Amino acid sequence: xxxxxxxxxxxxxxxxxxxxxxxxxxxxxxxxxxxxxxxxxxxxxxxxxxxxxxxxxxxxxxxxxxxxxxxxxxxxxxxxxxxxxxxxxxxxxxxxxxxxxxxxxxxxxxxxxxxxxxxxxxxxxxxxxxxxxxxxxxxxxxxxxxxxxxxxxxxxxxxxxxxxxxxxxxxxxxxxxxxxxxxxxxxxxxxxxxxxxxxxxxxxxxxxxxxxxxxxxxxxxxxxxxxxxxxxxxxxxxxxxxxxxxxxxxxxxxxxxxxxxxxxxxxxxxxxxxxxxxxxxxxxxxxxxxxxxxxxxxxxxxxxxxxxxxxxxxxxxxxxxxxxxxxxxxxxxxxxxxxxxxxxxxxxxxxxxxxxxxxxxx
Numbered sequence: 001x002x003x004x005x006x007x008x009x010x011x012x013x014x015x016x017x018x019x020x021x022x023x024x025x026x027x028x029x030x031x032x033x034x035x036x037x038x039x040x041x042x043x044x045x046x047x048x049x050x051x052x053x054x055x056x057x058x059x060x061x062x063x064x065x066x067x068x069x070x071x072x073x074x075x076x077x078x079x080x081x082x083x084x085x086x087x088x089x090x091x092x093x094x095x096x097x098x099x100x101x102x103x104x105x106x107x108x109x110x111x112x113x114x115x116x117x118x119x120x121x122x123x124x125x126x127x128x129x130x131x132x133x134x135x136x137x138x139x140x141x142x143x144x145x146x147x148x149x150x151x152x153x154x155x156x157x158x159x160x161x162x163x164x165x166x167x168x169x170x171x172x173x174x175x176x177x178x179x180x181x182x183x184x185x186x187x188x189x190x191x192x193x194x195x196x197x198x199x200x201x202x203x204x205x206x207x208x209x210x211x212x213x214x215x216x217x218x219x220x221x222x223x224x225x226x227x228x229x230x231x232x233x234x235x236x237x238x239x240x241x242x243x244x245x246x247x248x249x250x251x252x253x254x255x256x257x258x259x260x261x262x263x264x265x266x267x268x269x270x271x272x273x274x275x276x277x278x279x280x281x282x283x284x285x286x287x288x289x290x291x292x293x294x295x296x297x298x299x300x301x302x303x304x305x306x307x308x309x310x311x312x313x314x315x316x317x318x319x320x321x322x323x324x325x326x327x328x329x330x331x332x333x334x335x336x337x338x339x340x341x342x343x344x345x346x347x348x349x350x351x352x353x354x355x356x357x358x359x360x361x362x
Contacts, residue, residue, distance in 0.1 A: 002086050003052055003078040007063075009071045010041050011235045012267040017041050018068045018128040019075065026058040030078070037075070040128040041236060054078035057085040066125050126153040136298060137162040137169070170296045171337040173330045173346055177353040179309050180324045185356050191251055200283040200306050201254035202360065204229060206352040207304055208245050208253075209359040211279060214345040216336060217302040219278040228277030228300075229257055231264040238264040241277040250360050285309060291327035301336065302345075305329035326353070 007017050020038040024030050031053045039046050058076040063069045077085055126134070126141055130153050134141040139161050146153035162169050182202060190196040208225050211218050218225055227245035231238045240260035245253055263269050282294045285308035294305035307327035314323040328346060336342040352359040 001080075002083060003054065004074055005036065005050075005056075005076040005078060007069050007071050007073045007075060008039065008048060010039065010046050011233070011238075013271075014041050014071060014236075016068055016070045019063050019065055020045065020128055021065045022058070023047075024056050026056060026076075028056050030054065030056055045128075046236075050078065052078055054080055055083075059085065066128070068128075124151065124153055127155065130155045130158050133158045136296075169334055170331050171334045171342070172293055173332070173337070173342055174291065175328050175346055175350055177326050177328060177350040178314065178323050179326045179353055182353055182356045183309065183324045185360070189250070189360070194251075194255065195258075197250065197254040198257075199309055200229075200281065200285065201257050202250060202356065203306060203349075203353060204245075204257070204281055205248075205250040205253050206356065206359040207279070207281065207349055210345055210348040210352060212246065213348055214341050216339070216341040217279065217332065217345050219299050219301050224278070226276050226278045227253075228274075228280040229260070230280070230282040231261045233265050233267070238269060238274060239277065239280065240264055240269055240273050241275065243276075280304070281306065285326070291329055293329055294331050296331040296333070302330060302332040302342065304349075305331070328353075 007019070010017065018040040020040050022037045023035050024037075030036065030050055032051055033049055035047045036050050036056065037048050039048055055078065056076060057079055059074070062075055063073060079085060124142065124144065124146055126146070127148065130141065133139075133155050137158065139158050141153055141158060141161075144153055144157050144161055145151070147157055148154040159169055179199070182199065186196055186199065186202065189202070204227060208227060211225055212223050215221060215223050220226070223246055224244065225246040227242040228239045229242065231240060240263070242248070242253060242256050242260065248256070260269070260273065263273070277300065280294070280297075280300050280303040282303060283306040284292055285306050287308075289307055290310070291307045292305050294303040296303050305328070307329070309324050309326045311322050312325045313320050314325060315321075316323070328349065330342060330346050332342040
């Protein structure tokens with residue numbers, strides 16, 4: 001029996017996804033466990049594998065790569081040898097007159113059904129990532145000529161167009177910090193009936209302290225910080241927001257961050273729990289990632305990326321000694337780079353990580 005392949009739901013809030021590309025061609029024989037296609041949701045690019053074997057058949061009217069469709073939309077079928085592909089159900093007509101015997105047969109039926117295909121092919125193709133960046137930067141991509149394979153518009157085309165038009169392009173700053181004192185301090189911060197705070201929770205508190213000196217990086221433009229901390233739920237990323245983080249000490253911030261992360265993994269976050277953030281932090285250190293470039297999304301003006309803390313050789317007082325080092329990445333609006341606020345903020349955060357007692361006194 002033909003097994004339908006549909007747009008999967010990759011997160012509890014996912015309503016639609018973008019078919020990025022098929023990794024198998026129409027007519028290919030596939031085995032269980034192979035990757036069939038890739039899907040982009042709001043949070044991540046996902047590889048979709050098949051749990052069954054068979055022959056992949058893609059209907060002619062199925063969504064094309066680059067199309068964004070609702071969850072559950074039919075994409076194709078897995079057939080067994082000798083099995084015919086089911087006939088796709090006809091589109092539901094919006095209004096079709098019911099003929100009566102008294103009426104003469106129509107001379108010619110208007111051919112409205114074929115029109116969607118030419119309309120869709122009239123636009124240039126664009127990658128999902130490029131479409132998202134175009135939306136963030138306000139670039140009209142339909143008038144661009146793509147430089148990707150087969151003329152597809154890719155991210156570099158969008159950023160080049162933004163630069164030509166004088167639009168703001170996010171800037172990226174990186175630095176390293178000696179976290180040895182933070183590593184030494186952490187066990188002493190353990191409170192009764194609670195685990196020792198995670199490193200990224202302590203650094204989050206230090207970032208809030210640094211933001212008090214550089215509120216330009218805060219989307220609210222004030223000292224009121226609503227801190228967004230990305231959480232890997234297993235189905236993608238969620239970004240719950242710690243309200244009024246500037247009013248909380250490190251223990252309160254860490255406790256609320258643990259609670260929100262647990263709610264996210266249980267799929268129990270309310271919609272408002274991921275809204276209203278003014279500064280964002282993403283941490284990939286737990287996966288052994290040394291450094292990465294966090295993606296800046298509206299309405300944020302800055303997002304901080306944390307790599308892992310790892311023991312590496314460093315020069316101290318003329319000697320090479322092992323130290324616990326961390327990489328920091330900051331993606332900001334370009335205006336914050338030009339006025340120096342982003343660089344000064346990152347330097348302030350580095351100094352707080354190297355002398356954490358200055359920012360964790362409360």
